[in-house]
Amino acid sequence: MFTSSSKIGIVGSGAMGNGIAQVAATAGHTVFVYDTNAQALAKAKSQMQQTLSKLVEKQKISTEKAEAIQSHLVYCNTLNELSTCDLIIEAIVEKLEVKQTVFSELEKLCGANTILASNTSSLSITSIASACLHPEKVIGVHFFNPAPLMPLVEIIGGIASDAAIVANCKDLMLAWGKLPVVAKDTPGFIVNRVARPFYSESLRLLEEGIADIATIDWALKEIGGFKMGPFELMDLIGHDVNYVVTETVWKEFYYDPKFKPALTQKRLLEARFLGRKSGRGFYNYAAGSVWPEPTKDVELGKTIVGRVVAMLINEAADAFYYAIASKEDIDLAMTKGVNYPKGLLKWADEIGVKEVLNTLQTLNHLYEEDRYRPSMGLKTTHTFYEY
DSSP: OOOTTOOEEEEOOSHHHHHHHHHHHHTTOOEEEEOSOHHHHHHHHHHHHHHHHHHHHTTSSOHHHHHHHHHTEEEESOGGGGTTOSEEEEOOOSOHHHHHHHHHHHHHHSOTTOEEEEOOSSSOHHHHHTTSSOGGGEEEEEEOSSTTTOOEEEEEEOTTOOHHHHHHHHHHHHHTTOEEEEEESOTTTTHHHHTHHHHHHHHHHHHTTSSOHHHHHHIIIIITOOSSOHHHHHHHHOHHHHHHHHHHHHHHTTSOGGGOOOHHHHHHHHTTOOBTTTTBSSSBOSTTOOOOOOOOOHHHHHHHHHHHHHHHHHHHHHHHHTTSSOHHHHHHHHHHHSOOSSOHHHHHHHHOHHHHHHHHHHHHHHHOOGGGOOOHHHHTOSOSSOO
């Protein structure tokens, strides 16, 4: 059981690692932030000071609170300094071999009761834990960026993970003011699995010439109620991140066609048109550039939204059918992790499960592609919730 006196270690001082450190320090823990790169560590410390100063300026926290948070943070460049931590959260590069090496080293350095957690968004917790002698003490604790602002945290147990540790970490996240959901160790967990059709089906509509990027974005925002359109969002996330997650989930699901990446996005990645971070993606972010105007055809917009939402619901129903998470956690994950206007399973009930099933069966019949196969989760239920 974790308490406010529990020491927290963070491996990696990038935006995510530093953000998680801020959350833990705000909750009153002593936090050790480790990085091999001295410049990155200095930058993280400086950025934390700036972040806290801005929060004081905006009257989000008091000067005393900012000073207290700062006093809880220890930036270190030797892994040994994390040896007394009760929980260590790794937030480094998404490469399995690198994570396995780090976890193996941490296990040797730390005490028998130290819990090791990965912030991975798509790699297998079971695979990471396999590098350890005590894989039962390894779990996934996946924050969303920016960690101090985003409420959702996915808690993932690997095959060997101790269920009591998963439960304790869920309680800790609640104590940190987060909204934790528990997921099985499957590719993409909840959010990065269920969200794939928001991008992939929009890309398919674009590639087929059914609508352009501006129209698809308009439809999903104005008619669908999403805060951002898929092409705006992919540009914001960065194609070096978004495409790689899609490709990873596709490969991990044995090349299931419903997760197949789009060549259109791959070409952007190859051209290094990464989105906002590079100044160009689906849209041009150069000064003075003019974005294309959408075709505000309501019927076309309804067709776009109907198709994308049906595919999203299908994936949520599949996650529920295969017990990846509870229906409540799936809906919470999508509303709080990626700001969807509604929980997808509740949305299915609103539209009518039979209507969603009909949409998918029509697409499946039209395209004769396994991509559009309806989930058994839709075929075997009339409603997801009791009303």
